[in-house]
Structure formats: C-alpha cells, structure tokens
Amino acid sequence: MTAHGAAAAQPHAVVVGGGLAGVTAALRLADSGLRVTLVENRPRLGGLAFSFRRGELSVDNGQHVYLRCCTAYRWFLDRVDGARLAPLQDRLDVPVLDVADPRRPRLGHLRRTALPVPLHLAGSLAGYPHLSLAERAAVGRAALALGRLDPADPALDTLDFATWLGRHGQSRRAIEALWDLVGVATLNATADHASLGLAAMVFKTGLLSAPGAADIGWARVPLGDLHDTLTRKALDCAGVRTELRTRASAVIRTEEGRWNVTAGTLSLDADTVVLAVPQRETHALLPEGTLDQPDRLLDIGTAPILNIHVVYDRKVLRRPFFAALGSPIQWVFDRTDASGLAQGQYLALSQSAAHDEIDASVTALRERYLPELERLLPAAHGAEVRDFFVTRERTATFAPTPGVGRLRPAARTRASGLYLAGSWTATGWPATMEGAVRSGISAAAAALTDLGRPHEHPLKEAA
Template sequence: MTHGRGSQGPVADGRHTVVVGGGLAGVTAALALADAGVRVTLLEGRPRLGGLAFSFQRGELTVDNGQHVYLRCCTAYRWFLDRIEGAALAPLQDRLDVPVLDAARPAGRRLGRLRRDALPVPLHLGRSLATYPHLSLADRAKVGRAALALKGLDLADPALDTQDFGSWLAAHGQSERAIEALWDLVGVATLNAVAGDASLGLAAMVFKTGLLSDPGAADIGWARVPLGDLHDRLARKALDSAGVRTEVRTRVTSVSRNANGGGWSVEVPGETLQADAVVLAVPQREAHDLLPAGALDAPERLLEIGTAPILNVHVVYDRKVLARPFFAALGTPVQWVFDRTEASGLREGQYLALSQSVAQDEIDEPVAVLRRRYLPELERLLPLTRGAEVSDFFVTRERTATFAPTPGVGRLRPGARTKASGLYLAGAWTATGWPATMESAVRSGVGAADAVLGALGRPRPQHLFEFEEAA
C-alpha cells in the first residue's frame, strides 16, 4: 500500500470512516468528513485517483481518457475545484458561445453559433435562436414555445421520469431537424442519450437548470491542464493536507457489520480496517456486490441501472488545423471536437480530441475502422486538415462511462442512506437529481458526508458546499 498522511487538517476525534472509491464522489466525501474532524481512510483499487476522469501518458502526450466539461450551474463541482485549489486551471467562458458546424451545408454557410446575450432569461438566448442558421424560421419559433413549456415543468413530479424526452418534444411541435440540431446537440453531450431514450425528468433538469435558470448558467468550463493534475495530483494534495489516509492499488474485497454491532469491518488484501461508518463511492454494480444483506430493500435494482459508453477519438496533426478551442458538429458522425494541444504538452502540431457520446454502435470497433470513418469527416469539417499529416491516431473507450438516463431510472437510484446503520452510498448514479456528470458525483459525495456527520453528531464544516433550496 501507498499512503499519505497530512498534518495540516483539523484534529480528528476517535471516529473513523472508510471511504471506498477514489473518484470525485469518494474524494469529495473524504475531504468533507476530514474537514469536520473525522478520521478518514480512502481506499482506491486503481493506482490513481479521479475515477473515470483521469489522464495517462502516451509518449510525449499527456492524454485525458475523455473530454470533460462543466457548466457555470455546476456549483458543486466548482466548489470542489475551489477546495482542491484548482479553479484557475479549469476556467469558465466569459459568456456561452458554442460554434456549430453543419457538414451538410455548403462551404461558407456551415457555421452557426449558440451564444447568450447579457439579458434576463429567456431573452438571453433570443437573438442566438433567432439567427441560428441550422433551423428553419418555423422551427425557431416552435423551439421558443417548447422552451417555455419546459420551463413550466415541475422537476419534483415523479411522472416526468416515466416519460421519454423525444415523445415530449414531438408533442410540443419539435421536428426531427430541431431535435438533431438543438435538443440532441446539447442533450447527447450532457445525458449520453438521444432524446427518445432519455428520461423527461433528467432532460428537463438539464435544460431548465442549464439554459432557463440564470443567464450565465450554461457558460462552459473545461480543464486547461490534464485531468490528472486536478483529480489526482491536486486532490491527493488536498487529502493529505486534510489528514486523510489515502491508499491506492487497494481493492476492497468485503464490507461487513461487526458481530457485536459496533461498527464495520472493511477487508482489503492483508488488512482489515475497523470503521464507525463506511461510504461506498463505487459504480453501482460494484456497490451491489459489496453491500451486505438487508442494506437495501431491493438491491437488485442497482443492477437494473444500465450503463452507456463514450468513445473518444484522438488525432494529432503535424500542423494547426483548428483555430477555435472547440466546436460541435451536425451532418456528420463527429459530435464535439476539442483542441487539447497545450494541455497535452504537445510541442509541434495540433492535437484534437473528438468526444463521441451514445457510442453503443462504435465502442468496440477496431481502430482502423474508426480511422477510416473519422479522418475523412474531419476533412469535410476542417479544410486545413486536407494537407496535413496525421502523426498519431488512437482511441480511448469507456464502456460504462455513465449510467443510462432511461425513463424510469429515477426510481432505481438510491439515496445516500442505506438500511444498515453506518453504511452510505455515493456516486454519480445515486439520487442526486442530476445525470451522470462530475457535478452529480460531487453532490453525491457531499450528501454522503452530510449523512455520516449527522449520524456521528458532528457539525457540518462551514465552507462545505451548500445545496440550494430547490435541489
């Protein structure tokens, strides 16, 4: 085992919590508990922290396994960045501005933009939608009416979770083109599902919160450094300073209640840890396997929470081919393209990362097939690629990148508390109200920490993220 002990955190009392899982949910829970003076051990099976938002080396490149972004409305993740002193490394846009290229349109007429003005909701998007070239005049008018209807939905209504977003959009006058060029442009990237396969409840939450709550809510932020610098290096530094014992390469094999009812035993190879409380911050299927009998009324529901893949295509050119930091695309298999040159450490040429959500049909395709598919598409979208040499082409695959946001998934997502006293759940898949995002992961970690602190009778740290009244 490897570990780090810090000396700058608050003085811990005798209460001990074990957090299983070193993704964003587990790191958040560990930091929140340590900040409250609880003694914490964080266990992670991988050799690094960060869960599914991590980096690795490929020659001279530092590669993120996938492109991750967040929005200004992701207040919990922004709190997390502040807590690990990483906010300056993942800045937000001053104002929402998304270039959208339609490969099916003639050259010179391909670019549209989704951007906001400094006006109150919903006028902040009015000019952008009125001039958005990828929709007809009739579609633009109908989009506005659908947005107002969406704004009127009650997110607390459980019936929304039983409906699919695509049927709701069709019932509100949205054409197939409007769904492709606007609703799915946003929804596929945030939900990892097309409208017809997504819960209306989750989709309404995304659009109401991101586009219809505050003028700046959808401003986009992303890391200008490798994700590992944030979610592993800075997170580990923060954990050490808070006094958390962090163990990587340490896979938990079982979690069981002690026979005398006095706490929990957590088994790892070569050691049994004793704890007053345990937070399982692992994927739903791993949580199912570790949960002791009776911890949930219907543990099999965790296995009913589906998963959805994301494919990332990485292309390194010998010269600069893209002048903007990112763009979204229509009329092509390409979805979102980001310039990762500076963050990766590439010294010559340009490195583009294509983020491909809803990748069920492509996730197992051979690299050669994907190369033949995507390089010509990039040539259609970016004329400067036609004379450029491809110096590297590779893919990263996350087969279980997110939980599937299908209709009915809401009833399957458990809260932080289990029926077993002292055992708690965290993870983006738990009942945060958000889809599977970094924001959801951090919120779940805060929620689990709150539950532990309540059970241990410890006060909440003053600086800990505060949930909004509507959350």
C-alpha cells in the first residue's frame, strides 16, 4: 500500500473541545491509531480548570482537588506525565475550624486511619468536636445506611439528599458541619438541592469504598502547567493536530456517510466526531435526529463557583488548607508556592454553590470576606492586603438537582460516528475533573468499538 493509501485507510477523528473531556478523548483515540484533530475555541487547553497571569502571580481560576478514588483523573495525570506535580496526601486529614462562637473557636479534623472500612473513620468521627455525641452516633448510622444504597438506582435520582438525611436522623447542625461540608465542595450544591443518587455516589465512593479513597490531591503548580502545557506536549507526541482559537460552527453528515466539521476557516472531514463542549453548545451543534430528545440538554442546569484571591504581605496561615464552619468562607488554600509569589502569602477561597454572590461587586466581597479571614486567622490582623481579586465561573458545573440523571445523555448518539463527552454526560459522577476524564474515556471507547479498533480500558475497575 502506498503512503497515500495508508493515510486514507487511517480513520480520522475530530474532537470538538479542549477541556479535560476533549483532550482525554483525543489522547485515547490517537493512542489507538486514529488520526486526530482537536479544535478548541480558547487560546489554551484545560477548559474550566486553567491558569492565567496577574502581574507576578500564576493564578488558577479556581481551586481544584481530586481524591485517591479518582482513578480516571489519576490516569490522566500519568498520561501527561504530571502525577508528581499533583501529589496526594499520605492519609486524609481535613482541618475544620468552627468560629460560630467567637469566644471559643474550635479546630477539629476529619482524618482516617489504616483500619478497614468503615472503621477507618470511626476514631475521627468519635472525636469530631463540631457535633454532639448523639449527632456523631446518628451520623455513623446514616453512613452505614448510605453504604447500602445503589447510586445507579434511578429512584434515588428523584429524591433530594436533605430529605433522605432528615429521614435518617440528621440534625441541621450535622448537615452543615459534615454532610454539606463535603457535599457542597464535591457536588456544588447543598443537600436540599442535590440528587440523592449523586450524593450517595460521592459519599459511598469517597468515604466507604476503601480506607484511602478520600485522600486529597491538588496541583502544587499552576493548573495550566498540567492541563495546558503538559497536555499539549502529550497531544503533540501522540500526533494529535491541535487547533486553538478555532470555534466549531457546524457538524453535518456527508453524502458518503462520513462527517464534516466546520471550525473557523477549516472544513474537516471525519469518520468519527466527539463533541466535548458544554451542553448548550452541544445542543447547538447536534444534527437533527441524533438524540431522541435533544432539548433535554437545555434542561440540565448550571451552578456557579466563586473564587476569592487574597495576597498578604506576610504569612497568616501555616496549614496548606482548611475548611470553615460558622463563617461564609468554605475552604481556604495556600497557593503561595504554586503561584510563584516571592514574598508574603497568597490565599485562595473556594466558594461553591455561590448563587447569591456570583455577581456581587469586588468591593462588597472585600468588605465581607476580609473581616472573616481575620476572624478565622488571628495572624491576619494588621497584615497588609497587597492584592484582592475575584474569579467567577457562572456555569462552573452542571446543577446536580434531583432528576438530572434522566437528562444526562450517554456517550453514543443515534448517529453512527457521533459521540458526546463532558462531565455533564452520563458518567455517574458529579461535575468534577474525574467525571470529565471519564466521559472522554467513554466516548473514545465507544468510537473505537464502533470502528472495530482494538483497545483496552485504562481504568482498573473496568478490567
């Protein structure tokens, strides 16, 4: 066969979207021998987990973490040679500071031991100072009941998590100090606005599947180093053609039964197309008849995340991170080293489910959050604030509301050769980096199967 004939026989895949879902799909397809073109409207890769420059700082648009149970994202880090730059804790340890009573601020910890599930958290729960003895016992009973649920049961998706917690004896304080402490950060919703199915998946997988499942990892470098720089290098090495600043505007079926993607000035013929963009953008690109009920995509709501960035002239926090109770502040991370700040300390506040404040002025946010930081961190009293700024992701995640499960589409569409990816698709996970990577893996696997191309699933649980 001539070189031209070999090229012609090599299937061509076009991936629309350069977030974690899209780059994962592109890498998996290229690794299996396809010729791949990836188009992304932004000037960078990484989607909603990215970095930018602000003076001397490298700033993440938001604080992103993952857990040891996030096997897909861990695979992704390995694939782009970035695992060493986003290490995991040796053992789960979450400092939780309660300042509801300013006269008696209390620090507690959510820690695990090496004991088997569920004993690995028993000691931490028994000594958790933010709940009464009766509340701790009730939490233990609810956790055991949660472990008996099947997150894939469609009936669970119709219920809200708060109602289930109430039926299992959880006080308002227990929901605030434990269930929402974890749930808001992972689901981007409070218990009363979260699907029981998704909540059960988070807690069962993270806390009840293995002793180390909830150990936390986060990037010790700017996210752009992982999701853009290293990812672009991996794509280049895999032979993927990457076109940035290129918006896809049309996807049509050709007379020959293949696909054509119009992206910027490009007209790309393809055997396989993966749409890895948000649900509304996907809806606009979908050819007629490719989903049974395409308008369902428009019913998948979104939820915002607000990130507040504060640079002090000196060190005010000695821990890498902590969570807060009795304060509007949710989680605080030290981003000094990762940002490249030479002097002082840079703290990032991550505020999930921030519907009430996502459009608040910087002045109003400064007036609210700086005093709160001083309340949480006595060392901040008298410290000079050298910079205060805000990043807002108004559509950071899909809203995990009851009933969302029936709206999330599978990777395959009704049209041969057209696939969907994105954390909002039917991964079984909430809108996390893990869910995004899983969706890209699933879309690529479906495409490769339909093309008859041999491939192995990269995740251990699929083996």
